[in-house]
Amino acid sequence: MKKLFIEQTADKVGQEVELYGWVNSKRDHKQIVFIDLRDRSGSIQIVGNESLKPLSPEDVIYVKGIVKERPKNLINEKMKTGKIEVEVNEFKLLGKAKTLPFPIDSDGSNIDEELRLKYRYLDLRRKRMLKNMLLRSSFIQEARDYFYRHGFIEIHTPVLSKTTPEGARDFLVPSRLQKGKFYALPQSPQQYKQLLMIAGIEKYFQIAPCFRDEDPRADRAYGEFYQIDIEMSFVEREDVMRMTEQMIIEVFEKLGAKIKQKPFPIFTYKEAMEKFGADKFDLRTEEDKKNNLQAFGWVIDFPFFEKTKEGGWTFTHNPFSAPLPAFKQQLLEKQNIESILTSQYDLVCNGFEVGGGSIRAHEPNVLETVFEIMGYKKEEVWEQFGHMLEALSYGAPPHGGIAPGIDRLLTCIAHEPSLREVIPFPLTSGGRTSIMEAPSEASQEQLAELGIAVKTKSRNKKVFDQIRELLDSHTIQYKILEHPPVYTSKDAAKIRGTELTQGAKALIMYGDKKPLMLVLPAHLSVDMKKFKMDRRMKDLRMATPQEVKKITGVEIGAIPPFGNLFEVEFYVDKKLGENKDISFNAGEHTKSIVMKYIDFERVTKPVILDFSTKI
Numbered sequence: 001m002k003k004l005f006i007e008q009t010a011d012k013v014g015q016e017v018e019l020y021g022w023v024n025s026k027r028d029h030k031q032i033v034f035i036d037l038r039d040r041s042g043s044i045q046i047v048g049n050e051s052l053k054p055l056s057p058e059d060v061i062y063v064k065g066i067v068k069e070r071p072k073n074l075i076n077e078k079m080k081t082g083k084i085e086v087e088v089n090e091f092k093l094l095g096k097a098k099t100l101p102f103p104i105d106s107d108g109s110n111i112d113e114e115l116r117l118k119y120r121y122l123d124l125r126r127k128r129m130l131k132n133m134l135l136r137s138s139f140i141q142e143a144r145d146y147f148y149r150h151g152f153i154e155i156h157t158p159v160l161s162k163t164t165p166e167g168a169r170d171f172l173v174p175s176r177l178q179k180g181k182f183y184a185l186p187q188s189p190q191q192y193k194q195l196l197m198i199a200g201i202e203k204y205f206q207i208a209p210c211f212r213d214e215d216p217r218a219d220r221a222y223g224e225f226y227q228i229d230i231e232m233s234f235v236e237r238e239d240v241m242r243m244t245e246q247m248i249i250e251v252f253e254k255l256g257a258k259i260k261q262k263p264f265p266i267f268t269y270k271e272a273m274e275k276f277g278a279d280k281f282d283l284r285t286e287e288d289k290k291n292n293l294q295a296f297g298w299v300i301d302f303p304f305f306e307k308t309k310e311g312g313w314t315f316t317h318n319p320f321s322a323p324l325p326a327f328k329q330q331l332l333e334k335q336n337i338e339s340i341l342t343s344q345y346d347l348v349c350n351g352f353e354v355g356g357g358s359i360r361a362h363e364p365n366v367l368e369t370v371f372e373i374m375g376y377k378k379e380e381v382w383e384q385f386g387h388m389l390e391a392l393s394y395g396a397p398p399h400g401g402i403a404p405g406i407d408r409l410l411t412c413i414a415h416e417p418s419l420r421e422v423i424p425f426p427l428t429s430g431g432r433t434s435i436m437e438a439p440s441e442a443s444q445e446q447l448a449e450l451g452i453a454v455k456t457k458s459r460n461k462k463v464f465d466q467i468r469e470l471l472d473s474h475t476i477q478y479k480i481l482e483h484p485p486v487y488t489s490k491d492a493a494k495i496r497g498t499e500l501t502q503g504a505k506a507l508i509m510y511g512d513k514k515p516l517m518l519v520l521p522a523h524l525s526v527d528m529k530k531f532k533m534d535r536r537m538k539d540l541r542m543a544t545p546q547e548v549k550k551i552t553g554v555e556i557g558a559i560p561p562f563g564n565l566f567e568v569e570f571y572v573d574k575k576l577g578e579n580k581d582i583s584f585n586a587g588e589h590t591k592s593i594v595m596k597y598i599d600f601e602r603v604t605k606p607v608i609l610d611f612s613t614k615i
Contacts, residue, residue: 007041048088060095157192169213179451185211193231197399231401282351304342321358357402463587478595489522517563520573524612
């Protein structure tokens, strides 16, 4: 068993020690061989004879030897162990390493991310990544200590749960025992932590895994992320904000971070939009950024509801929130919905939203009314949320909470450009797991046990017929136009009798060697630089005609804007959504479809971005 880390040898001069670690480097001076031995804590110089010659970088070895002081002219002041070395008496090769697929002595920023994630266990050996993992561990430990000292109870809530409307798509898990039914991985422990307040826990926290099937960005991880989930009873908005602020300040400063302003400034949503043009803002000056300051701020008084594209209402943050007291009666009467403000509060740091919470609706009639405003019928509300309404009817205390995002906070402390740099094994930008090549196909035996059959797409079926089947399966109305062959957007608009701006131009491209589809209004072109920057891509190019045909089975000029049919990453420019109706060639130069944009977005579920520019 390993009993000593390398950095602990500094005060053991004259003693025999046993060390385990990796060969960081080797210097062969014929009869004398120097090895830099590395473990998690640091490295130390090992001095031995010719028996060390066969060793290579990254070999794993055991060493027994005497700790000695280095000659004064050979002292390395930059190392904790720079004044000592170990004279080897015995060593064993424990694990032979073949040549690594990339160097680990740099920060890794110049190495393709897909390659780094494929060999993440090697990538984590580099000094920067190890530092980030140690920072993550320390952050969680300090946060836990804070909550324990302040009377919170740590409780783990279920991972297999029920689908809930929290703003993103759920990951579904099929049930073997109840075939045809599904669990959902929780987007957050929202309902469970409220149930804990009803149970009388009063102060709860959890380092909670959350699962959201939403599109990745530099500040948002795909699939799985972690947050400090917090809930308290008998509190008002200011109590939760004050407690959170104290926790953040204490933890950040213990980790050596400097905070620009204490207490954190508070802005109403209206003030933030007027002053910064967004509810996520960066309060740092250029000098602050050079000095690595962390700038926090609060945003409060958000609108509770916003209009949907269909003309109804949806929540801006969280349907389980309570309105501000002054707006409670208006909510119950469903009056002046657009002016109702919620008790939501967001924490912002360096331009990122790093946490959000609210005082909850602890009265069943308030929660029920919220869902009715959103268009749910009473029976639908009780079918989906009856368990919450029932629980709230048994004496629920006023309660509220917040959920600071661990990954985003660490990104700020570590000054990293992406969340994936502070997550041990993140998913790739394309939604694949590090190392293990998931998602993968299930065996027929597994599918049969779950009562599931996977419907495979027929390559023999025309793309036009696939589009019609897809639209018909969603009972979407559309118009088919048959016309002479057209090969340009202008000719297509003219023969259809539609505006050029309504044309949905679909382009097949390659981003970092992966095929993707970009869809934009026909009168605009792709701003390649902007798209690459937003998606953190190194390379972006148009696919060749041969590549387009291979991916879609369709000739250039007839590609329909249905990336989901071709199973490629799929992005739509937000300017296309300014049209009520859109039109496009439907897999053939002689057939077009005209349909409502909102139906198109509903059935294709693309990533909406702003990447177009004038031709």
